[in-house]
Amino acid sequence: MLQTTLTCGKCSSADLRKNGSRKEQPKYQCKACRHQALFEPAAARKAAQYAQVEKLLVERVSQRAIVRLTGVARPTIVKLAKKSAGHAPVAPQAPPATGAGVG
Ligand SMILES: [Zn+2]
Structure with a gap:
């Protein structure tokens, strides 16, 4: 399986958790800075x-x-x-x- 690494757009931390989804795309929240977005793989x-x-x-x-x-x-x-x-x-x-x- 292809392993994709997601990083926060604000602080570039890889410590993210899944936080719902929007338009069939998973939404993630950064644990470090609480920034929430559709992170691009x-x-x-x-x-x-x-x-x-x-x-x-x-x-x-x-x-x-x-x-x-x-x-x-x-x-x-x-x-x-x-x-x-x-x-x-x-x-x-x-x-x-x-x-x-x-x-
Ligand atoms: Zn962050």
């Missing part, structure tokens, strides 16, 4: 972060800049860069063997 937050990383990679922003902008670790960015290079028309280190008619 880490998986969804990461997916949004990775989407932003891929967008920045397309814009040819340097990997170190992406680390600063998104907070995603550099090895993860390298992994995403390789993944996006697989299906993107521009491959950074590929020899011009096949003519990609883009541009």
Whole structure:
């Protein structure tokens, strides 16, 4: 089973308890600061972060800049860069063997 870690949006504490639900989504309350919200699971937050990383990679922003902008670790960015290079028309280190008619 996929383990998702929820954290408080106010104090980023992971000490939460379930507190009812709203629109079929579980609602949580932070035990530390009593902040109550529909906490977003880490998986969804990461997916949004990775989407932003891929967008920045397309814009040819340097990997170190992406680390600063998104907070995603550099090895993860390298992994995403390789993944996006697989299906993107521009491959950074590929020899011009096949003519990609883009541009
Ligand atoms: Zn809190």
